[in-house]
Amino acid sequence: MAPVSTPNQSTPDPSEEGAGPRATLPAGARPPALWVVVAGIAVEALVLAAAAALVLVELLRGGSLSAGVSIFLVLFAAGVAAVLVASARGLLRGQRWARSPVATWQLLQVVVAFSWLQYQVTPGGIGTMALALTVLVGLMLRPVVVATTRDSVRTDG
Numbered sequence: 001m002a003p004v005s006t007p008n009q010s011t012p013d014p015s016e017e018g019a020g021p022r023a024t025l026p027a028g029a030r031p032p033a034l035w036v037v038v039a040g041i042a043v044e045a046l047v048l049a050a051a052a053a054l055v056l057v058e059l060l061r062g063g064s065l066s067a068g069v070s071i072f073l074v075l076f077a078a079g080v081a082a083v084l085v086a087s088a089r090g091l092l093r094g095q096r097w098a099r100s101p102v103a104t105w106q107l108l109q110v111v112v113a114f115s116w117l118q119y120q121v122t123p124g125g126i127g128t129m130a131l132a133l134t135v136l137v138g139l140m141l142r143p144v145v146v147a148t149t150r151d152s153v154r155t156d157g
Helices: 020-024 032-060 067-092 096-119 123-140 142-147 150-156
Strands: none
Touching: 032 067, 032 096, 032 123, 032 142, 067 096, 096 123, 123 142
């Protein structure tokens, strides 16, 4: 005779907390791939902030040929750096919204690096492409997706 399953012996629902992929990490722990993604975002934000500072210094010293373009570049680079920092913080908090700006920026970086490498293969072009692809692929890994969609689980229950 086949064993009969009772309600107390049912298999856990994978959508419940503590079941499925979340059970492999302690509560509050973040997967190593998420730290790689956040580190890549931090590098990009630092490079953008440094570029904004350099253009600003050039503008203030009078070396800029076009003040309007320089001001735009400073504001754009600083703005993107701020969005990346906010997104990295959001990813560490498990907020789903933070994935979109990071993925969009990585796709833009891949396009720029691809164009750059078609013109001339340089360490800067290779580094830009490698960093963008590392962050983009890391962002799509299952443990990172699970860790960065916690807010959707909280609002369901």
